[in-house]
Amino acid sequence: MRLLLVLSFLLAAPLAVAQERAPSAHGMAEPALVPTARPPLVTGEVTTKRFRILFTARSEGAARALAERIELVRDAFVRVLGRDWPGITEIRVGVDRAEYEQLALPGGAPPKWAVALAYPAHGIILLNARHLSGPEGPVTLRHELAHVALGQFAPVWPRWFQEGMAQHLTGERVAITHYAALFRAVTQERVFHFEDLSEAWPDMPSDVEVAYAQSADFMAWLAGTHGPGPMNQLLELVSKGERFETAFGKAFRSSLTVEENAWRGGLSTRFGWLPLTTSMQLAWLVAPVLCVAAYIRRRLQRAARLEAMAAEDAAAEAAEDAAIRVLAAEAAQRGLPPPEEAAAEWVELPPEEPRESSEGEKEHGLRPPKTTLH
Secondary structure, eight states: OOHHHHHHHHHHHSSSSHHHHHSSSGGGGOOSSOOOOOOOTOOEEEEOOOOOOOEESSSSHHHHHHHHHHHHHHHHHHHSSSSSOOOOOEEESSSSSHHHHTTTTTTOOTTTTEEEEEETTTEEEEEEHHTSSTHHHHHHHHHHHHHHHHHHHHHOOOHHHHHHHHHHHHHHGHHHHHHHHHHHHHHTTTTGGGGGSSSSOSSHHHHHHHHHHHHHHHHHHHHHHOOOHHHHHHHHHHTTOOOHHHHHHHHHHHHHHHHHHHHHHTHHHHHHHHHHHHOOGGGGGGGHHHHHHHHHHHHHHHHHHHHHHHHHHHHHHHHHHHHHHHHHHHHEEEEEEEHHHHHHHHHHHHHOOOOOHHHHHHHHTTOOOOOOOO
């Protein structure tokens, strides 16, 4: 039953993440590169070596907290990309949706569903402080920074490469939602060709999630197959004016079509029915069974301990009974009362007053019985 529920989840469409992302903010046309006045809502700024963070009266605290870690985030990008992007990146932080929208560039209003937005050609990012402070905030920040980095390297990139690189740099490709999207796409034979994702992006939310997932997975596959060198060379060549397809061939010593076909050849192995039962990403399927097994094992161990303790008690009682029987036999041979009766009389005798030993006692060397046990 649990497996059937999981399968229905994997085959269901659309996913919530797709609904949040479709359509992509980065597919919209950017405003013209003309000087624009600072939004009236901005009350101040905090600057770092490579960033200028504008804030409102209500978002100053979030902006200053961001300034303390933003340079480290950019350094991590430089290590992965092998290069830094030029200039100062501007980040505009509003504390809620209303402020967030008022900080947008003229002609570049963010979609209603978006919680962050990058204008790569302008080197500007919009952030909602409330989302930034949430669990997904750091990932969102890195995602938008990746778009700015690519936009500063070169003005034109294939859409799938932009989204795939952004997710690859932020680690979003490991999400279970991506696995589910690719599982549906592979089993339903609905994996897109990357040439169809170069400029346009799907309209259906379920197709958007597939486009995001396969872009991220292809980027991860390229990096894992060829290493970081060709990817860094690709960025270098395109930033110098080479067409993307030409630069790809020079960097990877292969065509995009050949690499895409090789990637497609392994999809059924990694995202078909067999990985459903073996993939570490779906290990939670057996977690309840493991918990039940651990509980049963614990109960059995406890029962075994109790049984061992009971056996020890029984052995001790048997040994005590045997000892009593031996003592009783010896007492009978000597004409003495049984050990139980002697012990009872020994304990129950009231204390006697000190007295002189009788002549018989003195003669046989006997002493008066004790009245307490030691």
